[in-house]
Structure formats: structure tokens, C-alpha cells
Amino acid sequence: MTTGTQSHHxxxxxxxxxxxxxxxxxxxxxxxxxxxxxxxxxxxxLLALGAIVMLAPFAWMVFSSFKxxxxxxxxxxxxxxxxxxxxxxxxxxxxxxxxxxxxxAVTGLIFLGQVxxxxxxxxxxxxxxxxxxxxxxxxxxxxTMLPMQVVAVPLYLLFAKAGLLDNRLSMISPFLASxxxxxxxxxxxxxxxxxxxxxxxxDGASNWTTVWRIVLPMARPALTAxxxxxxxxxxxDYFWPSLVLSSxxxxxxxxxxxxxxxxESNDFAAQMAAATLAVLPLVVGFLLAQRHFVRGLVLSNxxx
Amino acid sequence: MAExxxxxxxxxxxxxxxxxxxxxxxxxxxxETLTLVGPSGCGKTxxxxxxxxxxxxxxxxxxxNGRDMTHADPQRRSTAMxxxxxxxxxxxxVAANIEFPLVMSKVPRGERTGRVAEIARLLxxxxxxxxxxxxxSGGQKQRVGIGRALIRRxxxxxxxxxxxxxxxxxxxxxxTELHELFQKLGTTVVYxxxxxxxxxxxxxxxxxxxxxxxxxxxxxxxVYARPANRFTASFLGAMNLxxxxxxxxxxxxxxxxxxxxxRAPKAATTACIGIRPEDLRAADTxxxxxxxxxxxxxxxxxxxxxxxxxxxxxxSGHKLKAxxxxxxxxxxxxxxxxxxxxxxxxxxxGIRIDL
Numbered sequence: 001m002t003t004g005t006q007s008h009h010x011x012x013x014x015x016x017x018x019x020x021x022x023x024x025x026x027x028x029x030x031x032x033x034x035x036x037x038x039x040x041x042x043x044x045x046l047l048a049l050g051a052i053v054m055l056a057p058f059a060w061m062v063f064s065s066f067k068x069x070x071x072x073x074x075x076x077x078x079x080x081x082x083x084x085x086x087x088x089x090x091x092x093x094x095x096x097x098x099x100x101x102x103x104x105a106v107t108g109l110i111f112l113g114q115v116x117x118x119x120x121x122x123x124x125x126x127x128x129x130x131x132x133x134x135x136x137x138x139x140x141x142x143x144t145m146l147p148m149q150v151v152a153v154p155l156y157l158l159f160a161k162a163g164l165l166d167n168r169l170s171m172i173s174p175f176l177a178s179x180x181x182x183x184x185x186x187x188x189x190x191x192x193x194x195x196x197x198x199x200x201x202x203d204g205a206s207n208w209t210t211v212w213r214i215v216l217p218m219a220r221p222a223l224t225a226x227x228x229x230x231x232x233x234x235x236x237d238y239f240w241p242s243l244v245l246s247s248x249x250x251x252x253x254x255x256x257x258x259x260x261x262x263x264e265s266n267d268f269a270a271q272m273a274a275a276t277l278a279v280l281p282l283v284v285g286f287l288l289a290q291r292h293f294v295r296g297l298v299l300s301n302x303x304x
Numbered sequence: 305m306a307e308x309x310x311x312x313x314x315x316x317x318x319x320x321x322x323x324x325x326x327x328x329x330x331x332x333x334x335x336e337t338l339t340l341v342g343p344s345g346c347g348k349t350x351x352x353x354x355x356x357x358x359x360x361x362x363x364x365x366x367x368x369n370g371r372d373m374t375h376a377d378p379q380r381r382s383t384a385m386x387x388x389x390x391x392x393x394x395x396x397x398v399a400a401n402i403e404f405p406l407v408m409s410k411v412p413r414g415e416r417t418g419r420v421a422e423i424a425r426l427l428x429x430x431x432x433x434x435x436x437x438x439x440x441s442g443g444q445k446q447r448v449g450i451g452r453a454l455i456r457r458x459x460x461x462x463x464x465x466x467x468x469x470x471x472x473x474x475x476x477x478x479x480t481e482l483h484e485l486f487q488k489l490g491t492t493v494v495y496x497x498x499x500x501x502x503x504x505x506x507x508x509x510x511x512x513x514x515x516x517x518x519x520x521x522x523x524x525x526x527v528y529a530r531p532a533n534r535f536t537a538s539f540l541g542a543m544n545l546x547x548x549x550x551x552x553x554x555x556x557x558x559x560x561x562x563x564x565x566x567r568a569p570k571a572a573t574t575a576c577i578g579i580r581p582e583d584l585r586a587a588d589t590x591x592x593x594x595x596x597x598x599x600x601x602x603x604x605x606x607x608x609x610x611x612x613x614x615x616x617x618x619x620s621g622h623k624l625k626a627x628x629x630x631x632x633x634x635x636x637x638x639x640x641x642x643x644x645x646x647x648x649x650x651x652x653x654g655i656r657i658d659l
Contacts, residue, residue, distance in 0.1 A: 195388075
């Protein structure tokens with residue numbers, strides 16, 4: 001289902017309400033997918049092979065984490081005597097609960113802050129005319145092209161001089177302004193019909209009210225897509241925490257388990273268990289949000 | 305204090321060259337429906353947006369209920385607008401859409417609920433209040449749009465082609481419904497349309513616009529019976545316009561052969577004569593009214609149902625259309641006559657000359 005949908009809109013531009021049904025003559029998605037299923041078998045085989053290559057290490061990690069000590073280095077994929085021992089050892093050795101809380105707090109606050117800052121900025125760049133708006137958009141685009149690594153050292157020095165290292169503030173604040181989020185939402189806002197915004201204005205809504213009460217609820221697909229990008233990248237981020245963290249207090253899951261891997265380098269099953277724990281929330285979250293996520297990327301929309 | 309709307313010399317330019325409105329003066333009395341009609345790009349929607357406060361006029365004055373509102377905030381004008389493509393808030397339910405203007409003007413919740421229920425009854429939306437706009441048909445969506453406009457009890461209702469997104473059959477039903485609604489509410493309405501039937505049926509008065517200029521403002525009857533210029537004549541009612549000259553009491557083809565003898569002779573000039581397709585009938589020598597007879601050849605017959613539309617080429621080369629009872633003419637040569645008092649004459653500038 002998703003494969004068919006995505007392949008159709010792979011080149012789609014980000015905007016709501018533009019995506020047409022695949023066939024103007026009235027044949028819907030169903031027949032397109034059936035047709036795809038009939039003619040695209042080679043392509044699907046290729047994609048399946050790709051999926052196996054991608055999923056194999058992941059499956060190996062999960063299965064290994066359930067193996068008792070004497071099976072870890074055996075060549076079986078599946079554990080013969082599955083056990084939670086490795087998980088027990090992880091929780092006994094490191095404060096996994098605190099890592100999770102830290103990760104949830106850091107990724108959650110980053111995403112919240114990004115939305116609060118990006119939504120008004122994106123609306124202004126998409127729908128308002130002001131002096132310097134083109135320059136502002138240019139700067140936003142420029143910022144999306146800068147990798148974190150480029151600005152990491154100056155940022156680190158800034159935090160170090162301010163005495164803000166090794167706490168949650170230093171983990172969160174560098175990411176609050178997301179140029180990518182601004183750009184993604186701006187593209188989405190461009191597609192909102194002007195009449196809806198005019199109507200809001202006539203109904204007595206200020207720009208601020210329009211942004212939060214009219215525009216934001218319309219942007220749910222784009223917000224979901226952005227949420228996945230933002231949460232996955234900051235949940236998994238190891239680079240920045242490894243620069244600013246030096247203790248366990250504000251440690252997030254990746255930082256915590258890497259410290260664990262270093263200290264318990266012999267306990268392979270426990271390392272796999274820690275890694276499984278680290279990705280579990282993302283997998284669950286993605287499965288829950290998958291429908292919205294794909295829609296946000298595909299940017300089809302309900303016909304109006 | 306003059307109730308209603310007065311637009312005086314309203315001008316709107318976009319950029320250095322695009323003149324959307326050129327000194328348009330129209331008025332609409334309280335409780336009256338004014339239709340603004342014209343082809344696309346004639347400035348009718350721009351004028352409506354200026355009245356609503358969504359666009360600022362470059363020049364001129366807009367008075368609403370006697371007060372100068374030319375540059376006032378949209379909310380202060382006691383106007384409300386209905387949009388062509390509904391412009392509903394897709395993430396809100398029907399009830400929340402209708403309620404939104406009241407929320408914005410901080411009306412207490414209890415009163416809001418009552419007023420939404422009242423509007424929903426008026427517009428037959430009661431059973432749809434909890435639906436989202438995407439679940440409604442086009443006609444229902446437009447009723448929600450009207451409900452959202454009416455909920456604040458505006459003294460002026462502005463409608464921007466509210467029926468043009470509906471299919472033909474529904475459009476006719478909704479037109480009747482709107483007509484009844486306007487009569488029931490007694491609100492002042494400014495109604496923009498490109499459809500001549502809507503303009504004539506709904507308007508107490510009609511303002512015809514073309515290229516940003518007012519062509520005529522009058523009652524529908526007047527606009528139809530005595531179009532002020534060539535444009536109005538051809539836009540409302542698709543009048544046949546024949547170019548030629550006026551000389552020695554005759555309207556003549558450009559090469560001078562007489563077509564029509566005029567009742568009141570004019571000085572020699574180039575001119576244009578207008579004949580409504582429905583004013584033509586099969587030539588009848590016994591007719592008592594003074595009339596003129598035209599001879600031509602039938603090019604094409606189109607059956608409209610009870611009538612036929614005959615496309616005719618006159619001997620002079622002019623082309624015209626005639627609406628005739630079915631079977632009046634067949635192919636070949638025809639003689640048609642028109643009462644002299646039904647003729648319209650326009651001068652070289654296209655301005656009406658009273659015969």
C-alpha cells in the first residue's frame with residue numbers, strides 16, 4: 001500500500017491539496033495498486049531483497065538480545081532458550097529508566113520548541129509580505145544546508161564559556177530553531193487557499209489566532225512528517241551529547257548505552273538488549289504514526 | 305444617516321499598470337440586493353473585497369450605513385462574506401465553523417450554542433453540525449459558508465459567486481433558496497456573479513462592470529429593456545449587434561445599403577443597432593405595430609427545447625441570432641421582423657441613443 005502510494009508521488013512537491021487521484025477518469029487507488037501488483041513483480045522482488053538486507057542486522061540484534069550467554073556466539077539466528085537475562089543485566093548495571101526519561105524530555109522539548117518557533121516563522125514566510133522576507137527565506141534555506149558538525153565546535157565553545165555544559169539545557173537549546181521545519185511547513189502553508197485565510201480575517205481572527213487555530217490544524221500531515229524526522233534524529237543523536245555530556249545525569253539513551261557498551265564490552269547479549277531498548281520507542285511510535293507520516297510526505301490531502 | 309452601501313469613485317490599482325477599478329460609483333440601499341455582474345477580470349470581486357475590507361482601495365470612498373469605512377478594519381464594518389469555494393475551515397466541524405466568528409468576538413458559550421442552532425435550523429444544517437466539511441456536498445458546504453457569514457448578524461452580506469462551484473441543477477435550486485433567504489432576512493446583500501440569470505433574478509438592482517468601469521446600474525428590468533451601452537446589451541441577454549451607419553433616416557450597412565428604417569431620424573453617424581434574439585419573429589405583414597423586416601439565410605438551427613435558436617446571415621453580411629418557436633423557420637431564406645420600438649441604437653462610442 002505505502003509502496004504504491006509513495007512511488008506515485010516520489011517527485012511530488014510539498015503542498016496540501018494539490019495531489020490528484022492517479023487517474024482523472026475516475027479509476028481510484030485500488031485499481032492502480034492492482035495494476036502495480038501485476039506488472040511490478042520484479043521491482044517488488046528487488047525491494048524485498050533490499051528490505052532483507054536492511055532488516056537482517058536489526059533482526060539479529062533483537063534475537064541475540066534474547067539469547068542466554070552460552071548461545072550468543074552460536075550461529076543460530078533464533079535463540080533456542082529465549083531469556084530476558086540480558087535485559088535484566090542492562091537494568092541492573094545502568095540507570096536505563098533515567099536515560100529514557102532524559103531522552104523523552106530532550107526529544108519532546110526539542111520538538112515542542114521547534115513547532116512553537118517554526119509554525120509562526122513558516123506562516124510569515126509563506127503568507128506575509130514584509131521587507132527582507134526573501135532574504136529571510138534565503139537564510140533559512142542556507143541554514144538547512146549546514147550540517148550540525150560545522151557549527152558544533154563554535155556552539156560547544158559558547159556553551160563551555162557560559163558554563164552550560166552537561167545539562168539538559170545544552171542538549172535542547174541548540175536545536176530549538178529548525179530551519180528544516182520552517183522550510184517544510186512553509187511549503188505546506190503555501191498550498192492553503194487564500195480564501196480560508198481571508199475568511200479567518202473577516203471572522204475577526206488576528207494573524208496569531210489564524211496561525212494557531214486555523215492553519216495549524218490544517219497542517220497535521222506536515223507536522224506529523226516533521227515530528228518523525230525531528231524525534232528520530234534527536235532520539236538517535238549521539239554526536240552532540242557526546243560533546244556536551246560528561247556525566248550520567250543528563251544522558252540520553254544513545255549516550256548511556258554507548259557508555260554501557262564501553263564498560264561491559266564482553267557482554268554481547270546485554271549490548272544487544274540495550275540497543276533493542278533504544279530503538280523500541282521509535283519503532284512503536286513510527287508504527288502508530290505511519291499513516292500520517294506517509295500522507296505528510298506524499299502530501300495528498302482530502303479533497304476539499 | 306443613509307443606510308446601505310455607497311461606493312464613490314472607488315479606484316483600485318495593482319502595481320503601476322493594472323487598473324482593477326476605475327472610479328466606480330455604485331450604491332445599495334438597506335435591505336436591497338445589489339448584483340455586481342461582468343465577465344471575469346472586470347473588477348467585480350475586487351470591488352467586493354474593497355467593501356469587505358480585504359483590499360484597500362487606491363482612491364475613492366466606501367460608506368457603509370453612512371459611515372466612511374474606506375480603510376476601516378474588516379471586523380468594524382458589520383459586513384460578512386461568502387466565498388466562491390466556500391473557504392470553510394477543514395479541520396473544524398460544521399458547528400465550529402459557524403461558531404468561529406462568535407468565538408472571535410467573545411460571545412459567551414451559552415449564547416453561541418443557541419445562535420448556532422438557530423442558524424442551523426434556518427439553513428437546514430441541524431443534522432450535519434458534527435460533520436467535517438469534507439463530508440458535505442457542495443450545496444451543504446455553501447450553506448455552512450452562508451451560516452458562518454450570517455451568525456454575526458451582519459448588516460451587509462457580501463457574496464462572491466457563491467453558486468459557481470455547484471453543478472447546474474443544484475445551482476438553480478440554490479438560487480431560489482437564496483432568493484427566499486434574502487427576502488426572509490431583509491439584509492442588505494451585495495452579490496457578485498458572472499451569470500446573467502443570477503444577476504437579473506436575485507438583484508433588486510444590477511450593476512454591470514467591464515474592465516474596471518461601471519457600465520450601468522439600474523433595476524434588472526431597466527438594464528434589460530434599456531441597456532446603457534453596447535457592452536451591457538451584449539453581456540446581459542446576448543443582444544445581436546449590427547455595425548453600420550445612420551443616414552437619411554435609415555440604419556445602413558457599412559457600404560450604405562439600408563437595413564432598417566428608424567422611427568426618429570438622426571444625423572448621419574456611424575452606429576450600431578441592437579436586436580434581442582427573442583424580439584425577432586417570423587415576418588408578418590398584418591402586424592399592427594410599426595416594424596421592420598430583415599431577410600437572411602439560415603446557417604444553423606439549434607433546438608433549445610420549447611424554442612429554436614436560428615443563426616442567420618443577412619443579405620448585408622451581418623450575422624444574427626433569433627429565438628423562434630420550434631418550426632417557425634427551416635433552412636434557406638427567411639424573412640424576420642422586429643417591432644421598431646424594440647430596436648436599440650448605440651452611437652460610435654457604444655453609448656445608447658434613445659430612438
